[in-house]
Amino acid sequence: xIAQLRVIIQRLGALLVILLVIAGCKGETDKQAVVEKDPxxxxxLQIGSFSVQHVSPSRTHVRDGAGRTLVLIERGTxxxxxxxxxxxxxxxxxxxxxxxxxxxxxxxxLGVLENTLVGVTTPANRWxxxxxxxxxxxxxxxxxxxxxKIDFERLEHQHPELVLTWDPAIIPMLDQLGIPCVxxxxxEAMCLNARMRFVQFLAxxxxxxxxxxxxxxxxxxxxxxxxxxxxxxxxxxxVMWGDVYEKRVLVEPGNAWVGELVGLAQSDYQFDDxxxxxxxxxxxxxxxxxxxxxxxxxxYRTIDSGATSKEALARMNPLIKDIAPLHTGRVYSxxxxxxxxxxxxxxxxxxxxxxxxxxxxxxxxxxxxxELPDTDPVLAQKENKxxxx
Amino acid sequence: MTTATNTTTLENAVKSSPSTLSTLWKxxxxxxxxxxxxxxxxxxxxxxxxxxxxxxxxxxxxxxxxLMTWIDTYGRHNLAVTGWFFVLLALLFVLCCNTxxxxxxxxxxxxRNRKQHSTARLLFRLxxxxxxxxxxxxxxxxxxxxxxxxxxxxxxxxxxxxxxxxNQAGTIRFISFDPVTYNGERLYWLDGNVLSPKATLRLSxxxxxxxxxxxxxxxxxxxxxxxxLKNFEPKTQGKMHRKTRIDLHVRKDPGVMLYLAGLILFSFxxxxxxxxxxxxxxxxxx
Numbered sequence: 038x039i040a041q042l043r044v045i046i047q048r049l050g051a052l053l054v055i056l057l058v059i060a061g062c063k064g065e066t067d068k069q070a071v072v073e074k075d076p077x078x079x080x081x082l083q084i085g086s087f088s089v090q091h092v093s094p095s096r097t098h099v100r101d102g103a104g105r106t107l108v109l110i111e112r113g114t115x116x117x118x119x120x121x122x123x124x125x126x127x128x129x130x131x132x133x134x135x136x137x138x139x140x141x142x143x144x145x146x147l148g149v150l151e152n153t154l155v156g157v158t159t160p161a162n163r164w165x166x167x168x169x170x171x172x173x174x175x176x177x178x179x180x181x182x183x184x185x186k187i188d189f190e191r192l193e194h195q196h197p198e199l200v201l202t203w204d205p206a207i208i209p210m211l212d213q214l215g216i217p218c219v220x221x222x223x224x225e226a227m228c229l230n231a232r233m234r235f236v237q238f239l240a241x242x243x244x245x246x247x248x249x250x251x252x253x254x255x256x257x258x259x260x261x262x263x264x265x266x267x268x269x270x271x272x273x274x275x276v277m278w279g280d281v282y283e284k285r286v287l288v289e290p291g292n293a294w295v296g297e298l299v300g301l302a303q304s305d306y307q308f309d310d311x312x313x314x315x316x317x318x319x320x321x322x323x324x325x326x327x328x329x330x331x332x333x334x335x336x337y338r339t340i341d342s343g344a345t346s347k348e349a350l351a352r353m354n355p356l357i358k359d360i361a362p363l364h365t366g367r368v369y370s371x372x373x374x375x376x377x378x379x380x381x382x383x384x385x386x387x388x389x390x391x392x393x394x395x396x397x398x399x400x401x402x403x404x405x406x407x408e409l410p411d412t413d414p415v416l417a418q419k420e421n422k423x424x425x426x
Numbered sequence: 427m428t429t430a431t432n433t434t435t436l437e438n439a440v441k442s443s444p445s446t447l448s449t450l451w452k453x454x455x456x457x458x459x460x461x462x463x464x465x466x467x468x469x470x471x472x473x474x475x476x477x478x479x480x481x482x483x484x485x486x487x488x489x490x491x492x493l494m495t496w497i498d499t500y501g502r503h504n505l506a507v508t509g510w511f512f513v514l515l516a517l518l519f520v521l522c523c524n525t526x527x528x529x530x531x532x533x534x535x536x537x538r539n540r541k542q543h544s545t546a547r548l549l550f551r552l553x554x555x556x557x558x559x560x561x562x563x564x565x566x567x568x569x570x571x572x573x574x575x576x577x578x579x580x581x582x583x584x585x586x587x588x589x590x591x592x593n594q595a596g597t598i599r600f601i602s603f604d605p606v607t608y609n610g611e612r613l614y615w616l617d618g619n620v621l622s623p624k625a626t627l628r629l630s631x632x633x634x635x636x637x638x639x640x641x642x643x644x645x646x647x648x649x650x651x652x653x654x655l656k657n658f659e660p661k662t663q664g665k666m667h668r669k670t671r672i673d674l675h676v677r678k679d680p681g682v683m684l685y686l687a688g689l690i691l692f693s694f695x696x697x698x699x700x701x702x703x704x705x706x707x708x709x710x711x712x
């Protein structure tokens with residue numbers, strides 16, 4: 038009886054193997070029959086936590102920062118029945134509301150900003166982008182209210198076909214209004230590759246794939262140039278990117294694009310071992326420890342928020358007054374228009390490389406960052422006058 | 427002539443097939459194969475560690491979209507980083523076959539000689555095999571999870587909003603958020619940070635209504651679905667106060683019952699094995 042049982046089990050095993058092989062072959066054939074891929078586009082593109090999958094010439098699936106799958110369909114085609122209406126987006130999208138500067142810059146890089154943007158969450162006086170200033174002036178682009186308290190009636194009035202946001206909390210409200218949205222941030226900071234390729238994520242929404250590819254090629258060329266130039270540099274500076282606030286210490290982690298760029302440009306990023314979200318919170322001790330032998334500090338603060346000199350930074354945060362960049366090193370603060378210049382990413386990357394390696398970029402004119410002087414110019418003049426007296 | 431030769435070959439093949447099968451069976455259940463497989467699995471996992479490091483975004487979608495879709499998208503297009511995973515699947519498949527054959531062989535042998543042992547002793551001798559079958563059950567459960575689960579990866583809810591489960595299976599309403607925050611002085615940088623998020627949900631069907639509190643590692647079950655807290659805001663009590671929201675991960679997972687059954691079977695086998703060690707082996711030593 039046992040022998041019979043054994044034979045039965047053996048035969049069942051063999052049958053299972055044959056069935057698995059048949060099932061595998063059948064599955065492959067079915068897939069090929071269903072999916073008609075556009076040969077001009079890659080079938081699947083992963084951009085950090087985002088992805089684009091061209092399912093057929095008239096249908097694309099994208100995965101946004103919140104992990105939701107949105108279905109892009111051509112205008113005039115039948116929408117899929119098993120997908121909620123707010124997750125179906127008809128392309129090319131003709132009107133967009135954007136929450137952040139980053140999204141606006143991507144729209145600008147794609148060349149669709151002027152024609153599609155209808156709403157922003159920053160008032161007119163804080164914009165540096167001429168198209169937006171003009172659009173807000175003539176009423177085409179509306180200020181929708183601060184991002185934490187959007188005026189949904191105003192938003193609805195603008196009739197956006199799509200909202201680009203970093204805040205998933207508005208999804209339930211937008212679902213009620215029937216407006217699809219794309220979450221553009223992720224729990225992890227964007228790596229350099231994702232930062233460069235993000236235009237390729239938004240491109241299918243506007244049929245601007247070629248523009249996105251051209252943008253990516255431009256950035257890649259800039260990176261190649263940075264790599265080639267900095268490899269000859271003899272220095273290897275240690276870099277920090279972050280700041281200390283009243284109760285919190287925030288830095289860019291090693292997986293963020295700035296951390297990767299610093300490494301690529303033959304420099305050491307002091308927070309390379311930290312992994313997580315952009316502007317990640319760390320302990321003060323860790324910040325001070327990294328600051329002991331750092332050469333360069335990039336602060337988040339602009340001149341408007343008090344970063345006028347090293348002395349001013351030390352005055353605002355007495356705890357960091359002893360870190361090396363404030364004494365022997367250099368400190369850089371972003372200029373106010375830096376955050377609105379994402380469409381000039383190649384120039385930003387080159388400027389950061391030039392800051393890290395002035396020996397290979399002699400006399401490089403800074404457009405996006407200010408090097409902080411030791412003391413405030415006004416205070417220094419006052420002190421000189423006092424000395425003269 | 428050719429036809430005659432072919433017929434002879436076929437006859438030989440038919441005659442030899444039971445022995446071929448038997449040889450294959452023996453090879454599949456060999457302990458040497460197990461050791462080689464375990465070494466290869468260790469090596470592959472080591473490679474996997476370096477591929478996973480800082481690439482979680484490549485593997486995370488597997489839990490949402492299922493194994494087959496993941497293979498067709500992320501897996502197939504990033505072979506340099508995902509190749510180790512395919513090797514892992516193949517190795518695990520062979521290990522499962524190996525474990526099944528080996529265990530079945532031994533189990534049958536024990537059952538064949540069942541008259542030599544008392545019932546209790548027979549049960550104890552089956553304990554390791556019980557654990558092996560449990561392992562197979564657990565792995566099958568995980569495979570089922572990745573193949574057949576219905577997953578809603580992220581459903582964002584703000585207080586008062588609701589979500590209707592697929593096929594109108596029920597409604598989830600977000601009632602309140604009562605997080606436990608750190609208010610000590612020793613770890614001053616954690617002051618005001620949320621330590622344990624607690625979201626209260628009202629789960630209703632046309633006939634029933636209940637409330638459930640979910641948190642990290644504390645899912646709720648509702649009408650065949652499990653509701654997991656994936657993310658939440660605000661994470662701190664402070665000036666940069668964000669609007670209260672929770673991100674739910676909703677899934678209907680047919681594999682859960684399988685791997686729970688596997689875990690129970692494994693525990694049972696472990697207890698039996700422990701008893702055998704304590705009683706029979708100690709007794710035989712004396």
